[in-house]
Amino acid sequence: MEIPKEWHRTFFKNPFYNPASRPALAAAPAEAAFVLARLKLKKGSALLDLCCGPGRHAVEFAKRGMAVTGYDFSKEYLKEAAGRAKGKHVSIRLVRGDMRRLGFTREFDAAVNLFTSFGYFRRFSDDIKTLKGAARALKPGGLFLIDVVHGDFARANLKRRDWALLGRSYHLEETAADADGIYSTWTEIPAGGGRPVSKSFFTRLYNKERLSAALKKSGFKPLKFWGNFRGAPLSEKSDRLICLAKKIQ
Template sequence: GSALLDLCCGPGRHAVEFAKKGLAVTGYDFSGEYLEEAAARAKKKKVSLRLLRGDMRGLKFEGEFDAAVNLFTSFGYFPKFSDDLRTLKGVARALKPGGLFLLDIINGDFLDNNFKARDWHEQGDHYLLEERTDDRDGVFNTWTRIPKKGGKILERSFFTRKYGKKRMSAALLKAGLKPLKFWGGFQGKPLTSKSIRLIVLARKGR
């Protein structure tokens, strides 16, 4: 089957489904725990995955894949734009001439139009407080997990760079990937400023 790179494959939910379709899937992730979960999932579903651990900024592949995917907002967390560009250039190098890249992220234009500085969520046995600080480049997030019945309060901070259609197109082109089509969701809806997701299909030059 065709060779597919699942970049930031996580616990292998998508990678296993691709493998079931007959693709030769390489799952790549920074988390060893996620890769162990992916291996267990593949074994349970009786499919074969090649699983590799590494930093997405340091991809070493050269013209190996027919296609690559990066799904469920696994892109745009590095403080420097140059790191995002390094990642995209690594994807371009990894693809064969004419290879395709599908990227799925939060729509930056939606974030601009629907910014909330604070949100509370009730999730099972805990509450989740989401606090955000917005600037032109992205959003600084702090998530605080508060148990309902006492216990350790957990806090996590991270940055998300905002990519709308224009900015994403420019970044892809700079990396050697030509955007072919944008969508506002996996149902195939057109991308608008009201779309929560931004999905783009790009191609490496032949």
């Protein structure tokens, strides 16, 4: 499977993919509430939503009194985030950039990275650059909450081919795995005829041990793990891996 090196540049585009699907939008308020309960931030705290996408969590954080900065590479999603904030009568700062090159220093009380917005690079050192940038962006003792697909669950439940009818398109997912992660190709086939569109991507898989090691290498101390946004303990049955970590000063 051929994966473009910088696949994120072309993958995160409408109409091929948008993380603010109807179920994802419906889940965002409860997920944001879970995150804020774990971060225990005062009103007005500076919160970085790293890879905020179309801002579905960022607006919820702002509605709950946080001073939110949303950071993402996708121009389209940032525009959507700005519209969503306007629609909800909240203000958020939106910054475009690459997660490997975060330019903030000791600015935030906390940072979040949600919905597997991490592990996209073929070089592990790029993941470490991202985490080090997040650590640098935090004030001393600042908290970081990361939510990724649980690598152990993803490996145990890997489907080589999976079909679904999504709206007016057939959606085919083809997936292979190696020791580093998963290699996927998604193909959208318009149900009424038309050209299929395929895009491929890589996700480095993290379990508790691997994520802990990466966080420690980047200046964080992992504090707690959960297996979903209802606060279930992490187990081999968890499809999510959520970790709260603290910046080591």
